[in-house]
Amino acid sequence: MKKALTLCLLILLLSSTAVIYADSKSLIGRTIKSEAAVTLNGKDIGQALIIDGVSYAPVRVIAEASGLEVGYKKGEVILTTETDVTIDKQAADIEPVSIEAMQKEKKRLEIESQTLSNYINDADKVIAIHKDALSKVDDTLKETYEEMIDKAEEEKAGYQRRLAEIESRLAKIEVALSASNK
Structure with a gap:
């Protein structure tokens, strides 16, 4: 900002x-x-x-x-x-920013990471519940449950992709912060 x-x-x-x-x-x-x-x-x-x-x-x-x-x-x-920290762009892939800004971004990403981890766990529970129900319902409802399982798996995959991006960004921020402390 x-x-x-x-x-x-x-x-x-x-x-x-x-x-x-x-x-x-x-x-x-x-x-x-x-x-x-x-x-x-x-x-x-x-x-x-x-x-x-x-x-x-x-x-x-x-x-x-x-x-x-x-x-x-x-x-x-x-x-x-x-307070600008100039870092190797190739190593960290981020623009020079203040240490304070990097620390704020790190905190925000850590919170988002934890939230996404919770979403992934919730998606696993939903998938497990739907798979259990799928084995118990009659044939008329199986397609509905299969669609719900597919949707939950797609959402989980999206959460996992975003979590991987955040973890990569956090690693780059750690490199930049370490470089600024030298």
């Missing part, structure tokens, strides 16, 4: 820069038409100025609220992250 917000803010800032450059007139002397609150996750973090229908938000306030460091050098605003 933080990465997406940062990207949106950068796009906003770049588009504002393009408008300023395209206009080629200085903002000096222009009239501020109004101000607008800038909020992040419902929290007021500053004010944006509205000049000729374009909002100009405070870069430093937005960037720092998004976890970026802000610098200025010779007419250039420089945004950097301090």
